Amino acid sequence: MPKIVPGSVSLLPLLLWAGAAQAADAAPGQPGCSTAAMQKAFKGDRLTTVILVKPYAKGDKLVVKEPVTPMLTGTAVNDLCLVKLMVGPGNPGPADAPSTSQGIGIEIWLPTPANWNGRIHNIGGHGGFDGGLQGSPDLVDWPYAAATAGSEGAISASTDSGHVPKDGSWGMNPDGTLAKQLWIDFAERAQHEVALKTKALALAYYGRKQSHAYYEGASTGGRHGYALAQFHPDDYDGIIATLPTLYFSSWATNNFYKLLTVQRDLGGVPLSEEQQDLVSNAAINACDIVGGEHLGYVMDNAACHYDPAQDAKLLCKSAGGQNESPSCVSRAQAAVINKWWYGMTTDGSVPSPAVDNGVDVKLSGKHLWYGFGRGTSLYLAYFTKLNAQMMKLLGNGSASGKSAAASENADMIALELQNPTLAGDTFKNASGNGQGLWKLMSYQQAANAFDRGVALGSGAGGAMGGVNTDNPDLSAFRAHGGKFLSWHGWNDESIPVQHSMHYYEAVAAKMGGIAAVQDFYRLYLIPGGGHTSPHGTANPNANPPAVAGGQFYKAMTDWVEKGIAPDRMEISSPKTTPVSITQPICPYPQKAVYIGSGDPKVAASFNCQ
Structure with missing residues (x-):
């Protein structure tokens, strides 16, 4: 199967043909998971090309890009259909230039119709400048989406944000000017396309729309969550955006x-x-x-x-x-x-x-x-x-x-x-x-x-496509009925926690104060919390409480689907040694304050003030 060569637009028909050859025979129980069936049902647009449709049976190995995250098995945890898309226009140029791109690569994982829970739960990107190989027909770049789709039964997708290299070379054209289209894609458009395409594929594959659409991401993926609320307020019912690279530059x-x-x-x-x-x-x-x-x-x-x-x-x-x-x-x-x-x-x-x-x-x-x-x-x-x-x-x-x-x-x-x-x-x-x-x-x-x-x-019209993600006006997102949850660790080793505090206070100043903002947007600060690590302190013996996997997603779905707004939440140490600690976390600007008596390692000894 041919590789994707940045800038080689002529390869797209070949890739489409290769994808059809590889996935022409759908797996039992997945009759719609073939290129022919997807082409017939999926109504894309002139900028969108299907580059791969491939069924995975439970237990199949995912051909993932190294290194594989240890917490992931690298295998399909349930029957899934993988659809890979390329969304242009990209950025033309010499094949060896880091800024040359065919467009935005997207990986979408579809549970079987019998297993779909009706939700979309899309996953944010990597850290820093992002980038990846979602546009490659040979590799799975970001297996979190596969794991989410397989374990939850939700449609889940990820994107390379429109470029392959993870350093900053992609952001500059060969003549030294900024690659504006790529900055727009990285800043906000790639994730918007993910939202559009997952909704379209839900209708194509299952014959019905999703019941609810959610986004979850951390670090650069966290910034992307804020970008969605600012630039594309109708894309999601609920957004969880943590540890965000707000104010990117x-x-x-x-x-x-x-x-x-x-x-x-x-x-x-x-x-x-x-x-x-x-x-x-x-x-x-x-x-x-x-x-x-x-x-x-x-x-x-x-x-x-x-x-x-x-x-x-x-x-x-x-x-x-x-x-x-x-x-x-x-x-x-x-x-x-x-x-x-x-x-x-x-x-x-x-x-x-x-x-x-x-x-x-x-x-x-x-x-x-x-x-x-x-x-x-x-x-x-x-x-x-x-x-x-x-x-x-x-x-x-x-x-x-x-x-x-x-x-x-x-x-x-x-x-x-x-x-x-x-x-x-x-x-x-x-x-x-x-x-x-x-x-x-x-x-x-x-x-x-x-x-x-x-x-x-700063600003959507800038040469870097609004990558700073600093617009405090979330009125359109609120009017859409969207809910927003975020958390940030006080000991984040990469992104100081004040990024999130600064933005929250800017939103409150713009939109009628803290109480008004908390109707749809809540922020939690985690003492000892690190950057996608168990904790961010320099103390190897520290055992601070941490947000549990799925804890905020559960809080979000309860908020959106049941009207139960999150308030004081309790978190626990991820390990029992040297001693397990429980403490509350509180909606900002409140914080957990020791009541003056009781065990400081027990949540009951703290109030939110």
Whole structure:
């Protein structure tokens, strides 16, 4: 079967023919799961091509792109019909250009008619710049949708957002201009097409419309959920969007700022993992006491003003401190960590944490964007590839690949300033490949790039297609009757929790206040919660309560289908060691407050206030 070659539009008829040959004989019990049957029933449009229809029987192996997520088996958990679509127009260009695309690849998984529960439950994309192989007829890119369809009986789909590479190279045309159609697809259109196509296939395959349509996504998939509510308010009855990369350019530029602080302030020599963990765990130890006990994670981040520059137990003896271990930190290193906790400023400065710990949602003065909650792991150990890229950018390619702060590297800077040479060497463009010239940038130049990203990424008509997803007017979504649920961890290692807080308060200011907004949109903040990880703290022994799988989906379906609005919810530790903890989470701006007595590891000892 031929591969999809970006830009080779002439291959589409061949792929359609190959899909028909592969799936001409439908599996028993799936008479409609063939290319011929789907072509007859499915009324697409001139931009949509069916590239594969394939039945899977329960237990069949999914030919998935590596690596397979450990929580997924890589097999079909029930009889399913896979339909792959390509939705143009894409972005024409040379076959070897990262920006060349046939369009938006979509994978749709259909339960058998007997197993369909009447719902659509679509799944958001990967992290960062997304991208994938949903347009390939040979691979399953994102098996979460297959698992959802098989286990729940709902139609489920995913998309590559219109491009294959996962670094930022796709966003720039060979002549150095921004690939606007691809930005529109990535920002919001790809997920809109998923909604349209799953609804059309429901009618084609089952002969009836869905009863309810839901979307669920995290990280970039979380941002996509917000984009759907802002750009396409009629697509879904309920949206669950967690850990979102809202204010996308600000987030990515702030991550670059972490990289820049190491270059500017530490001569390009990153802190070791041991140094980062030492400081983060000291912050936890200073701020995690509730009811006289150390919880192992911080419950009230707003009250934590820990300053490593004032902690003699951490500072090296050569810096006037008491620590003689290899993990001690210099005053310059302590100041850099304070910068990561505070967030990006116009000149690289950081106030004393005693005066401003960076948690306040209101930005003022030199403060451009938000940093990370104290106690958060300052590197994403499970995102080895991203960290390895960062180490390479810093000129430490032989290091472990897990040191220093994780980053989207310098791709966003290169895109904002339309100068590919600023990026690292993974960034490919005909007008100039990445050369790491970001290392020569000043803090003021980075601040200019930040402002440029805001200008390019905000508003539907911008060159980046509204990727910042920052419109606080959700009146059309509310009028549609849509419900919106979100949660975000206080120790998210990639996306500071203030992204979600900032947006929620902007919506409340636009739409009549908190009470009015909570009629259709509720946000929950999770102490200790990480970025798609069990917890985001630097403490390996921490065991904070976490949202259970399916917990928010159940709350959403109850809200939409039964009118039961979520309020105080209880979450539990995902493991029993060292001790299981239960605590409530509360609709923002409320938070769980200890009542002054009782076991601080038990939910009954807290009120929502």
